[in-house]
Amino acid sequence: MGAFIEARALYYTVGHQNIVENATISLPAGRLIIVVGPNGAGKSTLLRLLSGELRPTSGSIVCAGEKLQGTPTWRLARRRAVMAQATQLAFPFTVNEVVRIGLETLGANTRGSEADAIVAQCLRRADILQLACRKYHTLSGGEQQRTHFARVLCQLAAGRRSESAQALYLDEPVASLDLRHQLMLLDAAREIAKSGIAVMAILHDLNLAVAYADELVVMHAGRIVASGNPADVLAGGIVADVFGVDLRLCATPPGNTPFVLPHGHARRVAWRLPTPPVENRFQPLPIQEGATTQRSEPRATLPGIENTSMSFSFWP
Amino acid sequence: MSGAAIEADVLQHVSGMRRRAFLIILLLALLSILLFFIAIVIGAVPIAPARVLAILLKASGFQGVESRASDANVILNIRLPRVALGFEVGAALAVSGALMQGLFRNPLADPGLIGVSSGAGLAAAAAIVLGGKLAPNVASGFALLPVGAFLGGLIATLLIYAISTRDGRTSMATMLLAGVGVGAFCGALTGLLAYWSNDQQLRDLTFWSLGSLNGANWSKTMMIAPIVLPLAVLTSFLGRSLNALALGEAEAYHLGVRVQLVKSLTIGLVALAVGLSVASAGVISFIGIVAPHAIRLLVGPDNRLLLPLAALLGGALLIGADLLARTLVAPAELPLGVITSAIGAPFFLWLLLTRSRGLL
Ligand SMILES: Nc1ncnc2c1ncn2[C@@H]1O[C@H](COP(=O)(O)OP(=O)(O)OP(=O)(O)O)[C@@H](O)[C@H]1O
Ligand SMILES: [Mg+2]
Numbered sequence: 001m002g003a004f005i006e007a008r009a010l011y012y013t014v015g016h017q018n019i020v021e022n023a024t025i026s027l028p029a030g031r032l033i034i035v036v037g038p039n040g041a042g043k044s045t046l047l048r049l050l051s052g053e054l055r056p057t058s059g060s061i062v063c064a065g066e067k068l069q070g071t072p073t074w075r076l077a078r079r080r081a082v083m084a085q086a087t088q089l090a091f092p093f094t095v096n097e098v099v100r101i102g103l104e105t106l107g108a109n110t111r112g113s114e115a116d117a118i119v120a121q122c123l124r125r126a127d128i129l130q131l132a133c134r135k136y137h138t139l140s141g142g143e144q145q146r147t148h149f150a151r152v153l154c155q156l157a158a159g160r161r162s163e164s165a166q167a168l169y170l171d172e173p174v175a176s177l178d179l180r181h182q183l184m185l186l187d188a189a190r191e192i193a194k195s196g197i198a199v200m201a202i203l204h205d206l207n208l209a210v211a212y213a214d215e216l217v218v219m220h221a222g223r224i225v226a227s228g229n230p231a232d233v234l235a236g237g238i239v240a241d242v243f244g245v246d247l248r249l250c251a252t253p254p255g256n257t258p259f260v261l262p263h264g265h266a267r268r269v270a271w272r273l274p275t276p277p278v279e280n281r282f283q284p285l286p287i288q289e290g291a292t293t294q295r296s297e298p299r300a301t302l303p304g305i306e307n308t309s310m311s312f313s314f315w316p
Numbered sequence: 317m318s319g320a321a322i323e324a325d326v327l328q329h330v331s332g333m334r335r336r337a338f339l340i341i342l343l344l345a346l347l348s349i350l351l352f353f354i355a356i357v358i359g360a361v362p363i364a365p366a367r368v369l370a371i372l373l374k375a376s377g378f379q380g381v382e383s384r385a386s387d388a389n390v391i392l393n394i395r396l397p398r399v400a401l402g403f404e405v406g407a408a409l410a411v412s413g414a415l416m417q418g419l420f421r422n423p424l425a426d427p428g429l430i431g432v433s434s435g436a437g438l439a440a441a442a443a444i445v446l447g448g449k450l451a452p453n454v455a456s457g458f459a460l461l462p463v464g465a466f467l468g469g470l471i472a473t474l475l476i477y478a479i480s481t482r483d484g485r486t487s488m489a490t491m492l493l494a495g496v497g498v499g500a501f502c503g504a505l506t507g508l509l510a511y512w513s514n515d516q517q518l519r520d521l522t523f524w525s526l527g528s529l530n531g532a533n534w535s536k537t538m539m540i541a542p543i544v545l546p547l548a549v550l551t552s553f554l555g556r557s558l559n560a561l562a563l564g565e566a567e568a569y570h571l572g573v574r575v576q577l578v579k580s581l582t583i584g585l586v587a588l589a590v591g592l593s594v595a596s597a598g599v600i601s602f603i604g605i606v607a608p609h610a611i612r613l614l615v616g617p618d619n620r621l622l623l624p625l626a627a628l629l630g631g632a633l634l635i636g637a638d639l640l641a642r643t644l645v646a647p648a649e650l651p652l653g654v655i656t657s658a659i660g661a662p663f664f665l666w667l668l669l670t671r672s673r674g675l676l
Contacts, residue, residue: 053566077572084570090421090562091617096330098563105560105571116330120323130322133329155571 003028004080004167004198005050005068010059012045019045020056021222027167027198032190034209034230035202037219038243043202044085044171046219050200051082051169064165078106078159080167081152085175085202089136095147096132099123102154118157125188126150127181141176149173149185156197168192170201174208186212207259210234218242231258337615344628348403351635355399356391358639360647363387372396398532402638403631404540405529405597406607408589410630411547413604414611414622415582418558420488423612427604429495430583431472432590434502437525437599439468441509444520461524462536462595469591472498477583486579526651527598529638540592547585547627554582555620562617600653602660603630609667 005027012020020042027033027050035043048054050061052068061068064079071079081102089098099119123129126149131139136147149170156166170189174182182205190212193199203209209216209230216230220242226233233239235258240247247260356372357365371391412427420429428434443464476498480490510521557578560568565575593600607630608622615621637655644650 048566051570053569073569073574074572077570080570082567082570084564084566087563087567090564091423091612093559093562093617096326097559097616097618101559101563101571104556105568105573116327120326123326124319124323129319129326132326 002065002165004064004165006062007050008060010046010049010061011057012042012049012054013057018222020049023049023059023222023224025050025217025224025227027200029165029198030193030196031214032193032199032201032212033215033217034213035200035217035219036204036206036209036239041219041242042222043219045222047082047169047171047200047202051080052076053082064163074107075163077155078163079165080169081155081159082169083148083152083171083173085171087148092135092137094132095128095134095136095139095150096123098136098147099132099150099154102151103158106155106158119154122150122153122157125153127184142178142181145173145176146181146185149188153188153192156192165198166196167198167200170199172202172204174203174205182208206234206239210258210260234258234260333616337621340614341621341625341628344625344632348628348632348635351632351639352399352403355402355635355639356395358643359390359395361387361390363391393534397534397537398529398638399635401532401537401540401596402529402634404537404544405593405600406603406634407627407631408540408543408547408593409600409603409634410607410626411623412586412589413630414608414619414626415554415558415586416604417608418554418561418619419579419582420492421562421564423609424605427586427590428499429492430586431476431495431498431502432469432587433594433599434499434506435472435475436465436469436591436594438472438502438506438509439464440524440594440598441506441513441521442468444524445509445513445517462539466591466595469594470587472502473583473587473591477580485576486583488579523651524598526653527600527656528641528649528652529597530649532596536596540596543585543589543592547589547623550581550585551623552620554578555618555623558619597652600634600656602656602664603633606660606664607633609664613667 003026005025007026008024010020010023010025011018023046025033025046035046037043045054049056050068052061052063052071055069063071063076068076093101096119099122100115102122103115103119120129123132126146128143128146128150131143131147136144139147152168152170156168159166168189173189174185177185186201186208189199189201193214213230215227216233217224218226218233218238225242226236226238234249239260245262247262249258249260251258353365353368357363357368363371367387368391371388375388375392409427413425416425416427416429417423419425440461443461447460447464476491476494477486479494480487510518513521557568557573560571560573561575561578563571568578569575608626611622611625611629615625634652634656637652637659641650641652641655
């Protein structure tokens with residue numbers, strides 16, 4: 001599978017300041033690319049350049065074999081969906097209506113059971129189905145974010161009828177989600193990538209980024225300063241420099257999945273190695289006598305969410 | 317609750333909402349037709365409803381129905397064009413209000429924001445006060461006022477549009493401010509003209525600026541009709557686009573909306589619709605805010621429903637208001653704007669009160 005986006009030597013300049021500087025990046029189909037970097041590094045700006053919302057000052061972007069700038073808006077909308085960092089809704093739509101907006105602007109058939117099925121599937125994937133009849137304004141921040149995730153899923157599903165090459169852009173999609181829904185959303189993002197869609201996500205949680213990314217991109221002051229295999233990027237030590245903090249690099253068995261701890265935190269918390277080195281992390285850890293029993297079973301992945309179907313069967 | 321049960325619940329809710337919307341469309345259509353008929357029946361010359369019906373039937377080509385010629389004249393050439401004009405103006409104002417609110421993403425936006433009314437007001441004042449002096453021969457008095465008002469409104473809107481458009485992009489925030497600026501300037505000049513005017517001119521000016529359907533005739537009714545066509549054809553396109561715009565301009569772009577096209581189209585349509593209504597009936601306030609707002613409370617903010625329903629309600633409201641305006645103090649006539657504001661404003665305040673208490 002080829003690359004959905006090939007961007008070369010992108011510059012975005014406001015006044016005399018380069019907000020994005022000499023960025024070269026490609027989003028291959030079927031891969032999840034995660035971008036990290038400090039506030040103001042230019043991550044959102046890069047995403048908006050790649051989505052076509054902003055025009056680069058210089059540089060070229062090729063999207064699915066065509067020049068991005070020449071692609072008509074309606075076709076672009078079928079090829080890629082964007083979940084922005086913040087979205088404000090002007091009128092009191094219900095959750096269901098907001099998600100449907102993802103269908104109707106594409107000119108897709110919005111009535112009938114097929115459309116209903118797509119909407120319901122997307123609502124379920126974002127675990128927001130139970131709130132579908134509520135007014136969007138009455139939702140909590142995380143619930144609103146899940147609503148927008150459902151909306152972009154809907155847009156992708158509708159676009160998939162006519163376009164084979166697609167991309168999904170997520171700008172800090174888990175910023176206000178609880179732990180379970182962070183994993184749920186990123187699991188969904190992985191699955192979407194696996195179905196042949198190029199996915200680009202901006203995250204601030206390094207450990208999540210490393211755990212989920214096929215490729216990790218680090219940005220700093222408008223430049224892409226590192227990119228590649230997440231474990232390698234993390235081991236390279238550049239992340240600590242970029243964020244200006246001391247990081248302790250650790251690893252969890254099995255497979256020594258790397259993770260980082262901010263050093264200050266590590267110093268304050270009594271540190272011990274994960275004991276004992278368990279062969280199979282699906283096994284519950286031995287519970288000490290007298291300790292609170294039957295808390296939660298440590299698991300590697302999400303316990304099955306009852307109303308979340310894990311298959312993307314609606315992709316035609 | 318299990319997933320399937322929740323999904324069934326949601327589907328039921330959605331189909332319930334659709335049924336409700338359908339019911340409200342039906343009710344509003346019935347209300348409009350009823351008001352239309354009542355407004356034709358009631359008037360200075362008493363004509364029985366059955367006879368009115370007979371006249372209408374005969375006029376629409378049914379043979380064998382008898383009616384008196386003078387009655388037919390009153391109905392067909394005085395009342396019918398007036399009521400039809402009222403419906404058109406009300407619908408145009410209400411749809412324009414709904415379009416502006418969607419475009420500015422603000423439920424309080426009003427067609428006046430883009431300067432049509434203030435520009436038209438200035439031009440009308442100029443026509444009334446200066447028209448007689450500068451061009452006594454050209455001014456047949458009848459044509460100068462509406463044509464001037466229409467052009468004035470259009471010019472003001474074009475000015476505001478030009479000020480707020482840079483590099484092919486219109487900034488709605490700038491447009492709002494430019495509208496305020498142009499409005500203040502036009503208001504000042506209108507005030508100056510009022511200061512220069514004599515008593516009769518001042519009276520004309522006041523009456524015009526409060527709106528009236530007095531002097532409606534078929535040519536005015538036909539003048540405003542062509543704007544209905546593009547509005548009707550574009551309703552579903554504009555409805556979809558404005559729904560996406562509720563999420564913001566960037567999101568709308570991501571969803572495939574050609575934002576600048578929608579902006580230009582909407583502003584152009586509103587300028588034409590409001591310009592034509594102002595030219596034929598003067599400045600009528602509040603329909604543009606009250607009608608869309610009431611529809612939003614009834615069926616929700618979906619613009620694909622909102623635009624046609626607001627048109628129906630706006631038309632019905634204006635017919636009702638005109639009925640009151642010409643019957644309350646008969647044989648004299650109240651200015652239309654007085655009725656729409658006197659009823660619209662308390663209704664509006666009531667909406668605000670109930671909404672802030674969370675009742676709606
Ligand atoms: N139109 C603009 N004019 C001036 N500065 C801008 C403009 N747009 C972005 N910037 C600046 O460019 C920098 C990058 O912004 P961007 O939104 O891309 O950051 P980010 O990496 O997404 O940060 P965050 O993690 O906070 O979301 C910021 O310092 C911002 O202030
Ligand atoms: Mg950002």
